[in-house]
Amino acid sequence: MRRVGVFATLSHIDPGYxxxxxxxxxxxxxxxxxxxxxxxxxxxxxDDVGVPVRHVPQLLLxxxxxxxxxxxxxxxTLRVADALHEAVKxxxxxxxxxxxxxxxxxxxxxAVRIVAERLPKLRWLHFTHSAPSPWQQMEYPHSxxxxxxxxxxxxxxxxxxxxxxxxxxxxxxxxxxxxxxNPMDAAHFLGTVVDVPPRDVVVAYPFSATRMGAKGVQxxxxxxxxxxxxxxxxxFVAIAxxxxxxREQQAITSMRLFARGVGLVDGDMYWTSxxxxxxxxxxxxxxxxxxxxxxxxxxxSENCSLSILEAALTKNLCVLNKSFRPMADQLGIHxxxxxxxALGNAVQYADANRWYREVALxxxxxxxxxxxxxxxxxxxxxxxxxxxxxxHLMPVIESL
Numbered sequence: 001m002r003r004v005g006v007f008a009t010l011s012h013i014d015p016g017y018x019x020x021x022x023x024x025x026x027x028x029x030x031x032x033x034x035x036x037x038x039x040x041x042x043x044x045x046x047d048d049v050g051v052p053v054r055h056v057p058q059l060l061l062x063x064x065x066x067x068x069x070x071x072x073x074x075x076x077t078l079r080v081a082d083a084l085h086e087a088v089k090x091x092x093x094x095x096x097x098x099x100x101x102x103x104x105x106x107x108x109x110x111a112v113r114i115v116a117e118r119l120p121k122l123r124w125l126h127f128t129h130s131a132p133s134p135w136q137q138m139e140y141p142h143s144x145x146x147x148x149x150x151x152x153x154x155x156x157x158x159x160x161x162x163x164x165x166x167x168x169x170x171x172x173x174x175x176x177x178x179x180x181x182n183p184m185d186a187a188h189f190l191g192t193v194v195d196v197p198p199r200d201v202v203v204a205y206p207f208s209a210t211r212m213g214a215k216g217v218q219x220x221x222x223x224x225x226x227x228x229x230x231x232x233x234x235x236f237v238a239i240a241x242x243x244x245x246x247r248e249q250q251a252i253t254s255m256r257l258f259a260r261g262v263g264l265v266d267g268d269m270y271w272t273s274x275x276x277x278x279x280x281x282x283x284x285x286x287x288x289x290x291x292x293x294x295x296x297x298x299x300x301s302e303n304c305s306l307s308i309l310e311a312a313l314t315k316n317l318c319v320l321n322k323s324f325r326p327m328a329d330q331l332g333i334h335x336x337x338x339x340x341x342a343l344g345n346a347v348q349y350a351d352a353n354r355w356y357r358e359v360a361l362x363x364x365x366x367x368x369x370x371x372x373x374x375x376x377x378x379x380x381x382x383x384x385x386x387x388x389x390x391x392h393l394m395p396v397i398e399s400l
Contacts (some may be wrong), residue, residue: 002092002397004030007040007084008381010106013047019097019129025183027051035397040087055086056080058294063102067142073107080111085118093397095122100126100149105143106323116150123400124152129179132164142353148172152400155180175296178396183388188378192287196270198381198383199233201367203296204288209243209273216298216321218258219340223296225262225361236264238271242278289314293373294363298340302327317367319354323347336366
């Protein structure tokens with residue numbers, strides 16, 4: 001496995017600086033996928049970023065604004081180059097952030113070019129976080145900002161301006177610039193300790209394992225199975241409490257067998273009772289709701305369900321039981337209602353399979369026409385750490 005370094009002129013990890021969020025998620029992804037990363041930054045960076053930190057000298061950058069240059073430019077670049085050489089000599093790939101184009105980082109730009117000549121087998125990825133600008137004829141050393149870096153590729157963050165980014169650099173060809181969008185991992189942003197796969201439909205359902213029948217868990221599973229048959233990816237987080245008894249464990253085993261029988265594989269489900277048979281803390285329930293997008297409550301009786309309120313606060317599409325009329329008291333018209341049957345109000349379906357399929361279609365229609373919920377799904381699926389690594393960064397690293 002290749003060793004990868006991430007290089008940015010950071011003096012500290014600033015939570016308000018978006019580049020820091022990008023770098024932390026890149027480091028997390030590189031660690032997760034076995035690349036054993038290091039961070040290369042300025043000497044004052046002492047923050048615990050979870051990886052080894054190596055340093056390069058901090059320079060006075062003010063003289064480089066507006067096309068200027070310090071009298072000590074060549075001396076400064078050699079100091080940085082010597083330190084950078086030591087920091088990267090045992091690496092295979094270095095990811096640079098905003099070193100290439102920013103005017104005040106010109107001495108670091110030159111230092112990277114020196115190290116690239118000294119270590120010709122080392123490969124570089126240069127992330128550009130600025131919008132493209134037309135190529136300019138500039139005096140040295142600022143002319144370096146518009147010239148291709150050796151032994152690597154430039155990285156731009158969107159496809160729309162890909163060509164403009166290529167045109168910005170002297171000697172660049174289309175294949176020299178690759179697109180890798182910024183990550184925004186839901187678990188990272190929300191600060192959750194839990195995570196779920198980025199599926200089209202994610203249902204989190206808290207219930208007591210002693211009352212799975214009354215809570216309609218089987219009905220939730222059937223609806224998810226129908227959605228899967230309709231070519232949607234699904235995930236069921238069964239937040240089962242009071243599951244420490246033998247009877248409850250047997251009931252959960254039977255429910256899992258039922259789920260497999262209707263088409264859900266083990267990878268489509270997670271039962272919290274596997275690790276927390278007594279139940280999970282309230283903040284864990286909240287975090288699962290933050291990562292889900294549909295809440296189903298086909299329970300045959302409720303008084304004033306806290307789960308409905310929690311799901312609504314975390315912006316889930318709520319699917320409730322029309323057969324139990326008090327359930328509408330909480331959300332009124334701001335939920336979907338279907339006749340799941342209730343105590344004293346049993347229902348019979350002429351064709352149960354068809355009914356579940358039609359209800360699944362109606363839920364999907366509502367979900368997929370809600371721009372806010374769809375936007376969240378797109379971010380979960382396309383900008384997670386896993387998506388960044390598997391779809392973008394890993395293929396580029398391995399191609400180098």
